[in-house]
Amino acid sequence: MSDVFGEMPVVYGMYTPTGEIRHVDSVENGRACNCTCPDPRCGQRLIAKNAGKKVIHHFAHERGSCSWAVEYLISLLAAEAIRSRGCVTFPTLSYYDAFEGADVVHADSLTIPVASVELANTSGRQAPDVMLTWRSKSGEERTFAIVFQLVHRVTEEQVARLADVTEGVVLADLRADMRRALREQDRHADRNAIILSYQNANYLWGVLSNPRSRILRWAYNATADRLHAQSVRRMEAAEEARRKQAERLRKEREERERRERAEREAHEAKLEEERKRSEQRMREKERRLEEARKREEAMRPEHYHEFLPQMSVLVEQQDRPATDRFGRRWVKCKVCGKVAPEREFSVYGGQGSLNLGICFTCMRGQG
Ligand SMILES: [Zn+2]
Ligand SMILES: [Zn+2]
Numbered sequence: 001m002s003d004v005f006g007e008m009p010v011v012y013g014m015y016t017p018t019g020e021i022r023h024v025d026s027v028e029n030g031r032a033c034n035c036t037c038p039d040p041r042c043g044q045r046l047i048a049k050n051a052g053k054k055v056i057h058h059f060a061h062e063r064g065s066c067s068w069a070v071e072y073l074i075s076l077l078a079a080e081a082i083r084s085r086g087c088v089t090f091p092t093l094s095y096y097d098a099f100e101g102a103d104v105v106h107a108d109s110l111t112i113p114v115a116s117v118e119l120a121n122t123s124g125r126q127a128p129d130v131m132l133t134w135r136s137k138s139g140e141e142r143t144f145a146i147v148f149q150l151v152h153r154v155t156e157e158q159v160a161r162l163a164d165v166t167e168g169v170v171l172a173d174l175r176a177d178m179r180r181a182l183r184e185q186d187r188h189a190d191r192n193a194i195i196l197s198y199q200n201a202n203y204l205w206g207v208l209s210n211p212r213s214r215i216l217r218w219a220y221n222a223t224a225d226r227l228h229a230q231s232v233r234r235m236e237a238a239e240e241a242r243r244k245q246a247e248r249l250r251k252e253r254e255e256r257e258r259r260e261r262a263e264r265e266a267h268e269a270k271l272e273e274e275r276k277r278s279e280q281r282m283r284e285k286e287r288r289l290e291e292a293r294k295r296e297e298a299m300r301p302e303h304y305h306e307f308l309p310q311m312s313v314l315v316e317q318q319d320r321p322a323t324d325r326f327g328r329r330w331v332k333c334k335v336c337g338k339v340a341p342e343r344e345f346s347v348y349g350g351q352g353s354l355n356l357g358i359c360f361t362c363m364r365g366q367g
Helices: 068-084 156-167 175-184 191-197 201-208 220-299 302-316 360-366
Strands: 014-015 018-023 044-051 058-061 087-090 093-097 103-107 111-112 118-119 129-135 141-149 168-173 216-221 330-333 340-341 347-350 356-357
Touching: 014 068, 058 141, 058 156, 068 087, 068 118, 068 129, 068 141, 068 201, 093 216, 093 220, 103 220, 111 129, 141 156, 141 175, 156 168, 156 216, 168 175, 175 191, 216 220, 220 302, 302 330, 330 347, 347 360, 356 360
Parallel strands: 141 168, 330 356
Antiparallel strands: 014 018, 044 058, 087 111, 093 103, 118 129, 129 141, 168 216, 330 340, 347 356
């Protein structure tokens, strides 16, 4: 039993002769009340303390109070209050929208007509659960549960059991409310008065019909779960789209880089090719210059003797031009018999004397 709550007197007992629930003021005083604890699993005899004005009337357990009697009574009284009014007020329904990253209100607090109210042991708590049936205009029936938390916390497992068979589970958290009331009690207030005030159909109806009640909240709601699941799918779809977009951008970037690299390599290859061609041209030019230099060197008269053995023979025939390996024509002077390149000659060639002429020296001598 909770340290704060301690001994919990009750204001109703089960009247043994009839099995009905009776208020402490409608029975005999003391052990003559003929009442037992309303929780059948406790079943202790109760002692009615309903005489005198100093003490607030209540039942005491014969062997000390049990832990579930108060919650047991509250379920009974709440079910009766809802049954007699034929309606109940559900708290605001909100859900966590994963796509928006925020809590979203789906429906404001709503008062609904109740087709039936039953007590059940679905959650596995020792106090019964209040099961409601709401019949829509189209005749469709939906079941909801209200579970009260006071001395004993409502566990996730208990909510899950109720969720299996309902559209929603409303948690009425009287625990925080009573703890606050007990802490704030002034010296003169009777602690029992506070505890007993919760065992009151009018008080409970006040909680169950207040659209702004902070005591009621959804511990489970099928619609909220469905909306949350939808928002998760929306968020996942958005993430998938973002992922694909990033993938597409990555591929485009890689393709662009690949193309740029290929262009750069092609450009470098072209430069290399041009460089090689340029070198080739330069070598060719050097080779030609060297050739020309050699040729010029060979053209000098002091080198004529190198050609003379071969050219002296060639100039003797007149069928084809006598040329040396540099392509120079050689001619023989008809006057002095000198064999030399054509530039040494004033005239040469003609029918039958292709390689014969008159050198400048002889021409001047004749002139
Ligand atoms: Zn008891
Ligand atoms: Zn001559």
